[in-house]
Amino acid sequence: MYKAVISGFGAFLPDHQVTNADLENLVLLPDDWIVSRTGIKERRVTNDSEATSDLAYQAALEAVHHAGITPFEIDMILVATETPDHILPGVACLIQHRLGCRKVSAMDIHSTCVGFLSALQVAEQYIKSGTHKHVLVIGADTLTKLTDYTDPYTSILFGDGAGAIVLSRGEEADSKGIISTVLHSDGEDFEALFVPGGGGRYPAIEGLKAKMVMDGSKIFKAAVKSMTSGAEEVLFISGYRKEEVDWFIPHQANERIIDAVARNLSFPEEKIVKTVRYLGNSCSATIPISLHQAVKDGRIQRGDTILMTAFGAGLIWGAALIQY
Known part of the structure; x- marks a missing residue:
């Protein structure tokens, strides 16, 4: 393999x-x-x-x-x-x-x-x-x-x-590459963040806009909990300790969410890659953009171990551990 x-x-x-x-x-x-x-x-x-x-x-x-x-x-x-x-x-x-x-x-x-x-x-x-x-x-x-x-x-x-x-x-013996990934979903609270109109159920109903609707408080709590648990799970199944992780790249939804997850995981500020301040939340693009910036500016080097975790509407969450 x-x-x-x-x-x-x-x-x-x-x-x-x-x-x-x-x-x-x-x-x-x-x-x-x-x-x-x-x-x-x-x-x-x-x-x-x-x-x-x-x-x-x-x-x-x-x-x-x-x-x-x-x-x-x-x-x-x-x-x-x-x-x-x-x-x-x-x-x-x-x-x-x-x-x-x-x-x-x-x-x-x-x-x-x-x-x-x-x-x-x-x-x-x-x-x-x-x-x-x-x-x-x-x-x-x-x-x-x-x-x-x-x-x-x-x-x-x-x-x-x-x-x-x-x-x-x-090659399988290569230390670089994807170490582990985990993904989970729970659709019970899908209405906490969704677009009501524009899909197959309500394709063109007046008053139902094709714009995002969000319960901010519910999303904040769910994001912190699930991003923390996803990161902990991927470390556990990989057999890695937090101290062995060189860089932490979370989904860039909100800096308060990022900081809360980092505190839960005991990651120091100097190990966290943040782009949210000047780029906002670009959904599926936030993690690869953050990876790109940290490699380009020299922070992330070949051989570094990187922990990624994300949360999104659905509700969906997951994490990945890789060696770059």
Whole structure:
């Protein structure tokens, strides 16, 4: 059996930055209040002509180049997203065509903010089995297009972006690669964070907007509890101690959530990768974007052990332990 190793990474962010000051007249919440509750000062936002596939394509190009392969060598494309360009087809098919890949399998993963970890787990199975050599995994979202800017408490949270990795076949004896992943779901509280209108149940009912609705208090508590338990579980099944982890990359939903999970796990501030302050919550893109930034600026080095954990609507949560 083979090992799944990260051979390349990439990320792409829209140029347009929206600060708390830009939102103040719209949401009637001052900068200091937003920062104290969320840790967010600004976020990247797509313009009307930009869609999820545009961001995903640019991130994929960088990841493929960094991996030292050509698009023709890719065996599968997985795109984690909640904001596809169209209801159908999936973003992954658009990426396959734009990259000029062979007619390989390409599919979207609909797993909210845990989407990247879900796609990572799926890709690992194909690599380990030996059927695929290179799998392109992308987390990309344009959540600002689902944001209700008449709701001050959700409109301050979200941003747009894309991150990508190439997962490649390594030898089983190689220390680098994915060590363990865990994923869980509990649909009982799915209405704590959902989009009421626009789907198959209520495709065009007046008064049901295709915008996010969130119970912030319930989501905060569930996120802290589940991200903590997911991280603890993946460490336990891997046989690793927290002290052996070099870097902690949590889903960037809210800085207060990140800090609470880190306290529960006893991770020091200097081991935590945070991007939420200047990028906001970009759903499935937050973890690969954070990984990209920490590798590019030299914090994460080859051989480092990285713990990732995420929580999202569904409710879904999971974690991964990898050696980069």
